[in-house]
Every structure is written in C-alpha cells, then in structure tokens.
Amino acid sequence: MNAKSLPLKPSSHLYLLFLFLGICVSSAQNNQKRPPNFVIIFADDLGYGDLGVFGHPTIKTPNLDRMAHEGQKWTNFYVGASVCTPSRAALLTGRLPVRSGMASNKQRVLFPDSKNGLPAEEITLAEQLKQVGYSTACIGKWHLGHKKQYLPTNNGFDYYFGIPYSNDMDKTGGQDYKEAANQGASAIRMEDYNVPLMRNTEIIERPADQNTITKRYSEEAISYIKKNKDTPFLVYLAHNLPHIPLFASKGFLGKSERGLYGDVVAEIDDGVGKILAALKEEGLTENTIVIFTSDNGPWLPFKTHGGSAGLLRAGKGTTWEGGMREPTIFWSPGKIKPAVITDLGSTMDLFTTFSKLGGAKIPDDRVIDGVDLSATLFEQQESPRKNMFYYRGTDLYAVRLGDYKAHFITEGAYGQFEERQEHATPILYNVNEDPSEQFDIAKEHPEAIERINALVTEHQAKLVKGKDMLAERE
Amino acid sequence: MNAKSLPLKPSSHLYLLFLFLGICVSSAQNNQKRPPNFVIIFADDLGYGDLGVFGHPTIKTPNLDRMAHEGQKWTNFYVGASVCTPSRAALLTGRLPVRSGMASNKQRVLFPDSKNGLPAEEITLAEQLKQVGYSTACIGKWHLGHKKQYLPTNNGFDYYFGIPYSNDMDKTGGQDYKEAANQGASAIRMEDYNVPLMRNTEIIERPADQNTITKRYSEEAISYIKKNKDTPFLVYLAHNLPHIPLFASKGFLGKSERGLYGDVVAEIDDGVGKILAALKEEGLTENTIVIFTSDNGPWLPFKTHGGSAGLLRAGKGTTWEGGMREPTIFWSPGKIKPAVITDLGSTMDLFTTFSKLGGAKIPDDRVIDGVDLSATLFEQQESPRKNMFYYRGTDLYAVRLGDYKAHFITEGAYGQFEERQEHATPILYNVNEDPSEQFDIAKEHPEAIERINALVTEHQAKLVKGKDMLAERE
Incomplete structure (x- = not known):
C-alpha cells in the first residue's frame, strides 16, 4: 500500500481517530448520564x-x-x-x-x-x-x-x-x-x-x-x-x-x-x-x-x-x-x-x-x-415498603404491616350491601396466606395487632389532613 | 490423492456410503414411527x-x-x-x-x-x-x-x-x-x-x-x-x-x-x-x-x-x-x-x-x-370438545354447551352450607363472560336452555349406568 494514495495526511488520520474515539466516549457518557x-x-x-x-x-x-x-x-x-x-x-x-x-x-x-x-x-x-x-x-x-x-x-x-x-x-x-x-x-x-x-x-x-x-x-x-x-x-x-x-x-x-x-x-x-x-x-x-x-x-x-x-x-x-x-x-x-x-x-x-x-x-x-x-x-x-394504609375518604379503615392486615372499619362498595362497621378489636388477616381475607386470626395474633396499633399511632401523630378539595360543587 | 493409499477398495466405500445412508433413513424412520x-x-x-x-x-x-x-x-x-x-x-x-x-x-x-x-x-x-x-x-x-x-x-x-x-x-x-x-x-x-x-x-x-x-x-x-x-x-x-x-x-x-x-x-x-x-x-x-x-x-x-x-x-x-x-x-x-x-x-x-x-x-x-x-x-x-357433563355421584347436576352452562341441581361441597336444590328452570350462566357464575341469564336465553335440554335427552338416551362399585364396604 502506498502512503501517497491516501487522500489525507497521517496527521489527519490521527485527528480522525481521536474524533472517532471522542464520539465513542461522549456517546457512552451520554448513555450513562x-x-x-x-x-x-x-x-x-x-x-x-x-x-x-x-x-x-x-x-x-x-x-x-x-x-x-x-x-x-x-x-x-x-x-x-x-x-x-x-x-x-x-x-x-x-x-x-x-x-x-x-x-x-x-x-x-x-x-x-x-x-x-x-x-x-x-x-x-x-x-x-x-x-x-x-x-x-x-x-x-x-x-x-x-x-x-x-x-x-x-x-x-x-x-x-x-x-x-x-x-x-x-x-x-x-x-x-x-x-x-x-x-x-x-x-x-x-x-x-x-x-x-x-x-x-x-x-x-x-x-x-x-x-x-x-x-x-x-x-x-x-x-x-x-x-x-x-x-x-x-x-x-x-x-x-x-x-x-x-x-x-x-x-x-x-x-x-x-x-x-x-x-x-x-x-x-x-x-x-x-x-x-x-x-x-x-x-x-x-x-x-x-x-x-x-x-x-x-x-x-x-x-x-x-x-x-x-x-x-x-x-x-x-x-x-x-x-x-x-x-x-x-x-x-x-x-x-x-x-x-x-x-x-x-x-x-x-x-x-x-x-x-x-x-x-x-x-x-x-x-x-x-x-x-x-x-x-x-x-x-427486598422492597423497602413494609406497610400500606387503606383509607376510605379521610378515614383510616385498614392497615397492612408485612403479612398482616388489620381492618378497623369495614364497609361494602357502592351499591353492594355491607354496612359500615367499626371493629373494637380489629379483624386480622394474613393476606399472604389468606389473600381472599376469609379467616380472622385476631385472637391468635394479638402481637400483630399491637404492632399495627403502634404503627397507626405513629402515623396519626404526624398526619396533617389537607383541606377537602372534593366536597365543593357549583 | 493415490487410490492405493486407501485402506479399503472403492467398492467398500460404496458399501460404507450405503450403510451410512441406510442408518440415516432407518433412524429417520424410527423417529417418524x-x-x-x-x-x-x-x-x-x-x-x-x-x-x-x-x-x-x-x-x-x-x-x-x-x-x-x-x-x-x-x-x-x-x-x-x-x-x-x-x-x-x-x-x-x-x-x-x-x-x-x-x-x-x-x-x-x-x-x-x-x-x-x-x-x-x-x-x-x-x-x-x-x-x-x-x-x-x-x-x-x-x-x-x-x-x-x-x-x-x-x-x-x-x-x-x-x-x-x-x-x-x-x-x-x-x-x-x-x-x-x-x-x-x-x-x-x-x-x-x-x-x-x-x-x-x-x-x-x-x-x-x-x-x-x-x-x-x-x-x-x-x-x-x-x-x-x-x-x-x-x-x-x-x-x-x-x-x-x-x-x-x-x-x-x-x-x-x-x-x-x-x-x-x-x-x-x-x-x-x-x-x-x-x-x-x-x-x-x-x-x-x-x-x-x-x-x-x-x-x-x-x-x-x-x-x-x-x-x-x-x-x-x-x-x-x-x-x-x-x-x-x-x-x-x-x-x-x-x-x-x-x-x-x-x-x-x-x-x-x-x-x-x-x-x-x-x-x-x-x-x-x-x-x-x-x-x-x-x-x-378449534377443539372438538363442545360440551361437558357435570355429574355428582350418578346424578347429572349441570351441563355446559359452548359458552353456556345450565345447572339443573345445585349443592354445596362437603361441610359447606348450600342445600341441594333442584331447579325447574335451570340456572343459566355464560361461563366465558361470567366465569364466577354470578349472573343467571336463563330468562334472556331460553334458546340456550333448549339446546342444552336436547343434548341432555340425547345423552341420557344412550346412557347405561354401570353397577355401583363404590358403595360396598367390608
């Protein structure tokens, strides 16, 4: 191969090489960034x-x-x-x-x-x-x-x-x-x-x-x-x-x-x-x-x-x-x-x-x-989420902590008959073992209810309810 | 390449080739068969x-x-x-x-x-x-x-x-x-x-x-x-x-x-x-x-x-x-x-x-x-199966034909309270649209019940019940 047949000087080659490397690096950086x-x-x-x-x-x-x-x-x-x-x-x-x-x-x-x-x-x-x-x-x-x-x-x-x-x-x-x-x-x-x-x-x-x-x-x-x-x-x-x-x-x-x-x-x-x-x-x-x-x-x-x-x-x-x-x-x-x-x-x-x-x-x-x-x-x-608060309107109805979910209030949906009921002792389910929420285990797991109650106390202490933005209609 | 260097005569080559092809064919046949x-x-x-x-x-x-x-x-x-x-x-x-x-x-x-x-x-x-x-x-x-x-x-x-x-x-x-x-x-x-x-x-x-x-x-x-x-x-x-x-x-x-x-x-x-x-x-x-x-x-x-x-x-x-x-x-x-x-x-x-x-x-x-x-x-x-007969013991309780399922008798499982009930007009569900069997559509679809009734008549005409092999205990 004859150097004279090249359309660019060797220095130009070097330039192109750097340009090419530059593009690669900058493109990689872009992807990273x-x-x-x-x-x-x-x-x-x-x-x-x-x-x-x-x-x-x-x-x-x-x-x-x-x-x-x-x-x-x-x-x-x-x-x-x-x-x-x-x-x-x-x-x-x-x-x-x-x-x-x-x-x-x-x-x-x-x-x-x-x-x-x-x-x-x-x-x-x-x-x-x-x-x-x-x-x-x-x-x-x-x-x-x-x-x-x-x-x-x-x-x-x-x-x-x-x-x-x-x-x-x-x-x-x-x-x-x-x-x-x-x-x-x-x-x-x-x-x-x-x-x-x-x-x-x-x-x-x-x-x-x-x-x-x-x-x-x-x-x-x-x-x-x-x-x-x-x-x-x-x-x-x-x-x-x-x-x-x-x-x-x-x-x-x-x-x-x-x-x-x-x-x-x-x-x-x-x-x-x-x-x-x-x-x-x-x-x-x-x-x-x-x-x-x-x-x-x-x-x-x-x-x-x-x-x-x-x-x-x-x-x-x-x-x-x-x-x-x-x-x-x-x-x-x-x-x-x-x-x-x-x-x-x-x-x-x-x-x-x-x-x-x-x-x-x-x-x-x-x-x-x-x-x-x-x-x-x-x-x-492991997910950092360990709990979930289930509100209906502005009332806290239930709380999940780990496998356990405690219902403080239960109520049916629109048009379905299940009256609102407050539970002095919450209903407790293990929702991983019992995802259909059928078998109340409150009596067997008072410790779960205690932990959930403590969580609720902590949650409510910090809770500031926002001004109701849904109620007003024209 | 010198023919003399071959360890086998050309005819032997031919033999090996046929043997090889033979194995291929027979193996393919085996797979097919x-x-x-x-x-x-x-x-x-x-x-x-x-x-x-x-x-x-x-x-x-x-x-x-x-x-x-x-x-x-x-x-x-x-x-x-x-x-x-x-x-x-x-x-x-x-x-x-x-x-x-x-x-x-x-x-x-x-x-x-x-x-x-x-x-x-x-x-x-x-x-x-x-x-x-x-x-x-x-x-x-x-x-x-x-x-x-x-x-x-x-x-x-x-x-x-x-x-x-x-x-x-x-x-x-x-x-x-x-x-x-x-x-x-x-x-x-x-x-x-x-x-x-x-x-x-x-x-x-x-x-x-x-x-x-x-x-x-x-x-x-x-x-x-x-x-x-x-x-x-x-x-x-x-x-x-x-x-x-x-x-x-x-x-x-x-x-x-x-x-x-x-x-x-x-x-x-x-x-x-x-x-x-x-x-x-x-x-x-x-x-x-x-x-x-x-x-x-x-x-x-x-x-x-x-x-x-x-x-x-x-x-x-x-x-x-x-x-x-x-x-x-x-x-x-x-x-x-x-x-x-x-x-x-x-x-x-x-x-x-x-x-x-x-x-x-x-x-x-x-x-x-x-x-x-x-x-x-x-x-x-398309599956050739178009129907399913649901027997409980030797009684026909329900029949599915296409999307529709008619219940002639309903009854709960072991230990679950749902009394046996015979239905003069069967309960009818479209089990593809309503897989949970919740919405009786018998009134809206009398034609489906008619077709199922005809299927039942045909089925029962040919049915010979076997001698009860479960009843006798020692």
Whole structure:
C-alpha cells in the first residue's frame, strides 16, 4: 500500500481517530448520564384478576403476558385509594390523598361541577421530572380538576391529550347504563356522555368519540415517544377504560369471549404491545421503564361490565384487597430482572423511585409516602415498603404491616350491601396466606395487632389532613 | 490423492456410503414411527387459582409458569368428577364415571375398607398404550381399588410406586386435622395416617413417609423415564398432595409466603422442573407430551390448608366451576405451539388423544367420552370438545354447551352450607363472560336452555349406568 494514495495526511488520520474515539466516549457518557424514560400505563377500574397472566380464563392479553414474562410481575402492589380521583392524586404526588385534600368523606371523586382540583402546592411526578429536563406528557383521563389551573399543563405536563374526568360523567340522556348493558354493546351510545376530549387546555371534540379513544391514546403515546426520544421523557398514559360505559373500536368489538369488557381490555393490551414495539424500534427499551397497573379494583355492581378481582375480596370503593391491590407489571429488558415480586409496592412509590432515577430531589418540606423501589427492580433486593394504609375518604379503615392486615372499619362498595362497621378489636388477616381475607386470626395474633396499633399511632401523630378539595360543587 | 493409499477398495466405500445412508433413513424412520411419550402430572385437590400463572399472588411456581409460557395454558379444562375416585377413573378410561360404576350416591370415593375397584372390563389408557408397545408406570396415588386385582399392575401399568388411596385415610389417632392445622406444620404427624406405600403389589413402607413423598414421586418418575427411554413410555404421576394432611420436605417446609399449602405446591413445582430438565437431558423433549393438571378443585373447608379456585365459584365436591375446572398446561417444545387455549378440554380426552397418537385403536364396543385434542395441541385448531357433563355421584347436576352452562341441581361441597336444590328452570350462566357464575341469564336465553335440554335427552338416551362399585364396604 502506498502512503501517497491516501487522500489525507497521517496527521489527519490521527485527528480522525481521536474524533472517532471522542464520539465513542461522549456517546457512552451520554448513555450513562442520560436518565431513564418512564412510561406509566394506568388502566381504569381494571381488576386484579383481569389479565391472562393474573389468572383470567377468557380475557386474552398476550402483550401484557409477555411483558410480565420478560419483566417483573408484582402481586402485592397497591394504589393509594380505591376510587379514581384520590388514587390518581396518590400516584402523581407520592402522598396519601388524605394529606393533599384529594380525599373526602362528602364526595368520593371530582365531578364536572366540582369547584376545585389538585392544590397548586402539591408537587407532581411530572413537575419533579420537568425540572431535571424531562419532556412530560399526560395522555388519557386526568380527574384531578377540569378547570384550567388544575389541568395537566399546569401540573408539570408539557402536553395533554385526554378527558378531564370520568367517561360516565356529563350524562345527557339515554337509558340507564345497566339497562343499556343488558341490551348489548350497540345500545351503549357515546352520544349520551357529553365528555370533552382536550388537547392541552382546549376542547377538541365533544362528546369524545369513545369508540376509538383507547386506540387514539396508545397512538398519542407512541407519537409522543417518537417526537421526544432525544430528551428523557415521562409518558403518563391513563386509559379511561375499562371504566363504564364500555366502548371498543371495530377491530376489537365483539371479539373477546369475555364479552365487551374483554374487548376493551384486549384493545388496551394491543396498545401496550404497540408501545413496547415502538420503544424497541427506537432503540429505547433498555433506557425506558414501563409500568402497567390500574387505578383501583373492579366496579362490581356493573356485573359483566365490571371486572374481576380474581381471588381477592370485593372491589372498587372498598378497602378490601380487591379494591386496592392491582395487577402490576414493570418492564425494562436488560435492566429489570424477570421475576415474580411478592413484596409490597405502591403507585406512590413511582414518585420516589422515578424522581430519584431521574435525578430530581425528593421534597423535604412535606411527608412523602413513596419509597424507592429501584433496588427491588434492578437487583431483586427486598422492597423497602413494609406497610400500606387503606383509607376510605379521610378515614383510616385498614392497615397492612408485612403479612398482616388489620381492618378497623369495614364497609361494602357502592351499591353492594355491607354496612359500615367499626371493629373494637380489629379483624386480622394474613393476606399472604389468606389473600381472599376469609379467616380472622385476631385472637391468635394479638402481637400483630399491637404492632399495627403502634404503627397507626405513629402515623396519626404526624398526619396533617389537607383541606377537602372534593366536597365543593357549583 | 493415490487410490492405493486407501485402506479399503472403492467398492467398500460404496458399501460404507450405503450403510451410512441406510442408518440415516432407518433412524429417520424410527423417529417418524416412534410414537410420542406421555407424562401426565396430576395434582390432588389443587385449585384453579393455585399456580402463579393462573393468578396466585404468593404461591411461587416458576417451573409451571415457564412450562405454560413455552406450552399451552388451557383455561377451560375439566375433570370428569369433582372428587378423587371418579375423577381418576374418568382420566384413565376416557369415560364419565357414571358409565363405569366408579360414581355413587352412597359413597363418594373408595375407602380402605371398600370391597371393589375399577371393573376389569374397563380399559385404561395404560392398557391401550401397553398393547402398542409402551412402557407404562403409575407413580403416586391410585384410588381405584387397593385390592390386588384392582391395583395399577392389573390395569395396564408395568410399574407402580405409590399409595393406594388418599393420604388422609387409615387415620390411627392423633388430633383432628383442623386442630392440628391451627397449631402449625409441626403438629401434623405423618404417624397418624397409616397409609401404605407400595411398589407394584407389595407394601414397602407403612405409614408412608409423607414428609418426603412428593420428592420421591418426582424422582421415581425421572428414574423411570431414564430407564425406559428406548421404548415409548407413559408415566402417570399422580401426586397425593396438596390433599390434606399437608407435608413438605425440609428444603420446602416453611419457605412459602402462602404457608404450608404453598410449600407443598412449590415442591410439586420443583419436581415438574426436574422432570422437564431430565427430558431435555435425555433429548426427549420433542417426542414427549407433558400435561399438568389436577383431579378436582380445592378442599375449601380446610381454610388455608385447602387451595383456591381463584375467580371460580366454590370447590371440590361441587359441580360449580371451582369443583371441576382445573389449571392445565400442555408442553412439548417444537410440537405444541405456545398459546392460551380457551376452548374446552377434559382429562377424558387424554385417553382418546394419547391412544390415537400412540397408535392404539379406540374401543368401539362402549361409549368413550374423550375426544381427540391433537389438532388443537399441534395446529391450534378449534377443539372438538363442545360440551361437558357435570355429574355428582350418578346424578347429572349441570351441563355446559359452548359458552353456556345450565345447572339443573345445585349443592354445596362437603361441610359447606348450600342445600341441594333442584331447579325447574335451570340456572343459566355464560361461563366465558361470567366465569364466577354470578349472573343467571336463563330468562334472556331460553334458546340456550333448549339446546342444552336436547343434548341432555340425547345423552341420557344412550346412557347405561354401570353397577355401583363404590358403595360396598367390608
């Protein structure tokens, strides 16, 4: 080989070599420095038993099943409340809703005529991540205040596409839902629910076309991921289904053996599959953590239009396990070790875990209920979460500590007969041995009750209840 | 190259070549001709909801979960009866136990003082396969007659290692099981159950050491597979646990968060893992079909010592779904396509499917209730099974046809209060949409009841009830 045939001088070669090495190093540094992306997929009223991998016989969820096989299936994962508004507040603030005022004994959730929303002084996960350079999107149901100052765009999200409250609100006419449900999917008219669909702070469609809404949410999430792949991002995708009224798009309608409810869950599952595929396509899988869970248990009075909590007791609205334990999957190939995790976790922990991973400081001027789950996710270490407080409105109904759960007050869900009852001696279950909460062992384990009582005393000593933000309506 | 340097003449080369080709062809023919091996792993009183992959939160079954992921998870798979003896008769004969006399309204199962067993004229799957050259082993619980003429070795099995009836029989003393269970695993004494362990027709240990029995059954299965790998084989491994009394060996005792019941299931799962590993080691995976299922639903009155039917209603002893639908997995890498199968199947179909695959003729002198599932297993075609008859003793309580199940009679399990009730108009459920059997839709679907009634008429016209083999005791 003749040196003269080279188009560049040897010194130029050296330059190119350094340039090349420089790029490699800087690219590696970027990869090291760049914090992970987060995708939170949050279903609405999906029960513990409603995914294939959580035991449903006829709801087919191949994408979520695969996600669980490749990732971590968490079987003791809780939400902060058993109804929409407080549960969402808990996830986004990392705090029990009783602290933020997003829990009330007068109104269980926000309505289209509610005056207030999430207080401005509350700090959301989106605000946390935005301050450290994340792009942030809220896609789907918000339900933390529909007035402009309460919307996602005023709570740390760069982008919002979705409905501001539940899909059964703004009912303008038509027959009762249960009657329509009895007549089949074609009797459920989206025109009867005048729910607005918003982009940022503008209403872009009213009523929202709920027949295609699940599909559009997944598409919006994918489009946001593709547009924002050059910065770290948070996508909070809060589907407004399978909360009634149930709607599915043409490709799914009438396809599931579980009926319309199964069609809806299959469409959500399909969206999950497409989101994971998009992450793969963009080469983002290893630096993205995806979590799938639900906001509360199944809405049982709606019969086959409500879901199933599987072997767990009761559902939405209650502090039984069926109300607050959710089918949860974490996924991040190469980072999160495939496993079944039976340790405790909570949606409130996402605030703490994702803030830390993202490089945001955890606020120290308030009580944060979330704990950092990253050592469990990445190294399968024991979860730092050892307890769970089950509030209904602003009353503490039950407390779990380790395997034991003590019920101080019990009460049935909406429309289901089980009167509120206070228990002088709490009912005690070992919920790992007895997940269906059937066998009271209070007499055999007074020491467990003592430890739980001590925990409650400590908890209540520090508790400052926020001003009720749900009660006032116009 | 010099021809002279060759140690053999050209003609010898040709000879070697033909020899080599001959071996290839004959080996390929052998592979083609050699029918598949079958391993049936049958748990006792394991509920529909008791495996991780069927939704249990704290029973860890990593091997069965993986088996389901690699194979087919069947979610509408039934046994022929909701208690031990008739369920086992159904599996082995491919016939409803009411036909063989292995069902009775006087005694639900066989006891140590029962006079009879499976009638000699019944043809078992083992007899079918033995006549076409299979090696056949029964390992574990038999429960089809403990007298010599009724034992496995007189019913087509070359080899038997196990207990002849349930592990809670021959109770010789000690406290009531429920009392012992309340005091914990150490209070459950295997000495209180004088159950014999047999090899072929000899008692080799009495009482059977139940602490190590699960482990020994799995080891026996592996040892039999290794010894008999040169012929096609059938291994029927019928664990006698998690039927009470519960026992687990040292490596498992006290390890599960689900308590002793979870320990027991974990040990069965461990055995499954070891059996699959042994099949891999011997290069037998592609020519072996493994099925895992259970004999009936969970024995609920034993509280945490009984299992869970998950979202299905009731358990063992009943004709509700929890009594007769079982967590079922088929596995044969490369042959069985991974899938979740929601079509109907039954343990009775193993008789027909495995007989056909093994090359044995289906008897034509009697009614066989099994159907051939192989097109579903290998090509994911629709299952030919469209219905299921739910007998309790010799009475037909319920019938499933497609999605619909009609209950003509309902009744609770042992020890659980739900009186026998005959329904002039049957209760009707869509068990795919409503797997928990909660919402009677008889009024809305008279056509489904009509079709089921026609099926019952047809069924009963052909039904010859066998002589009751369970009633007589000595």
